[in-house]
Amino acid sequence: MKATPVTIKDIARSLNISISTVSRALRGMPEIHPDTRSAVMRLAEELDYQPNQLAKSLLKSRTRTIGVIVPNLSYHFFAAVLNSIEDAAMRAGYSVLVGQTQESYLREKTTLENLLRSQVEGIIMSLSRDTDHYEHVERLIRRNIPLVLFDRHAEGIDVSKVIVDNYQAAFGATEHLIGQGCSRIGFLAGPPHLLLSNQRIAGYRDALRKHQLPVSDRHVFHCDYTQESTVMQTLSITNLSEPLDGLVVISDRVAYPALYIMKQRGVRVPEDLAVVSFNNEPVSAFFSPGLSSVNQPINEIGLESVRLLLAQIEAPDGEVPRQTQVMPTQLIVRESSQRREMPGS
Amino acid sequence: MKATPVTIKDIARSLNISISTVSRALRGMPEIHPDTRSAVMRLAEELDYQPNQLAKSLLKSRTRTIGVIVPNLSYHFFAAVLNSIEDAAMRAGYSVLVGQTQESYLREKTTLENLLRSQVEGIIMSLSRDTDHYEHVERLIRRNIPLVLFDRHAEGIDVSKVIVDNYQAAFGATEHLIGQGCSRIGFLAGPPHLLLSNQRIAGYRDALRKHQLPVSDRHVFHCDYTQESTVMQTLSITNLSEPLDGLVVISDRVAYPALYIMKQRGVRVPEDLAVVSFNNEPVSAFFSPGLSSVNQPINEIGLESVRLLLAQIEAPDGEVPRQTQVMPTQLIVRESSQRREMPGS
């Protein structure tokens, strides 16, 4: 017997009063007689009454639910941002429906549709690896659905974004390697069409150029974030006839297996090859050598995404405040990239 | 102008037909005239009509949504299980509402209530660190809400569970250390009242006893999973007057900083101290020394949780199939615990 949930109606019937009165009593409206109110309250408590959010939502056209779409929750970055999003949403009285795309465009599209059918009031998303066209996103915009893109975004779509300056961050990371005396610096990048990856490559290239170091396509290696392709590309790097002495890696997730392979192949880090990466996952500090990595303010990215989304959701009709928040990054220097004494140490 | 979403009613009015006809056409009911159907379909397409799931849910008392409550999504284990849960749920046509407790009992309780108000059809949860009484869970059971507990469960509550045999796993891990020649083995455990931690301690103790090795409370160190307390406890371990030569750690998350401290203090792993841990996070393979760890079948835990939950949700009234699935674990031996040659290598 799947207990039929108790409704406001049941309470009304039991107490021989009207539904409206019960509703009012439950919500603490001032005009209700204290006796009535306490009777209602007591019975509600006793029957363990739970208001049906669905009915409320339908009536008010407000679900207080937001949808979050990410490529994959086993990536620390996305899980951690979701953590922060859920936390902020909860504090603001919102619930979170999650969807993962598993890096597939198709699933991104259907997940989006499912969330919309569920009447989420807005969507926070990070594009999948395989997403290379954006009609589904543009449709959201046309339909005026509050939307925030974070991390994996796309150029030329007019929507709120929470991102970091990937170009600058990569530029800085590369200069750091140069400052450590590296002169043949490579880049272990993500898939070729991924904006974030390309922006970082651009920063890396310009840093090399600025310092009159050789820039070559043959020093850029693309992996698709899977372990197999990372291993393959890393092996290619170790097999270069003229070995690199510095390497920028697209993310810590990719750097871990890369470092492992380097060690196996007898490449000493940082002596033979200085390495910097992106994301600064917590474990990176505990590696040996500690992995130098560009930190992104994960918590703030989540908070900011929620803030921008709620700004849209709660905006008076007609105004759709769109803005791009560029969050600060910071290169955390650890042993993996340090070939020179730290000043003062 | 927040575009009022187009409804079935709008379509009906436009086409001068009744709401019921539109509804039937949209759902592909056979009795509809082809012309009518195609007209409806075309207009629906054109107006980008999206059925309102809320209304459907209210009517049918079926939301096809499940709630998932976990302590914290930045723990790899929980994020990865959620990954698997969301995936399985999606395939079964369900959506997932997530909630995090941040290890707090209070938040666990309120999150639970929120999910119920949202009319989730069932709940998959892992208890928070600070949860030491279970009325909130028992209330679910009394109300016949489909429920599955995974990983962090509790004894004596009659509900479906997906767990591993922590006792046996710890027993095995400890015997492995003994097999490597360790005789003074300690345990870096979780909080004192955490069932999972205590089960592992019991397995550890019994393994020591079986091999006539000293069992002492002073060799069990409790941390609360935070980095600070892990560091503190690790320092205590390195400060023992008679040093340990083997250590079982409650989880990889805890082992990482512990190994780091060991290295800093000049404790060689595995030569001075052999270490095994639990969870086998992907990065553990890339550590040096590689961290030996008890693998839990994360993907299967998620799948199984969904399976058990759906079994309850879809069970005919009256039957509430409850079962406990004990998932297999496997000790993955890496360098951190190997003090003897591998046979045949």
Place this chain on the structure above:
DNA sequence: TTGAAAGCGTTACCAC
């Protein structure tokens, strides 16, 4: 202070 009734968007039953 309370009650009756309309309505949120949809489906399903019963007529025609």
Place this chain on the structure above:
DNA sequence: GTGGTAACGCTTTCAA
């Protein structure tokens, strides 16, 4: 084949 209507659980006028 199609249309009217009740119902899901709730809030909110409007009247009393």
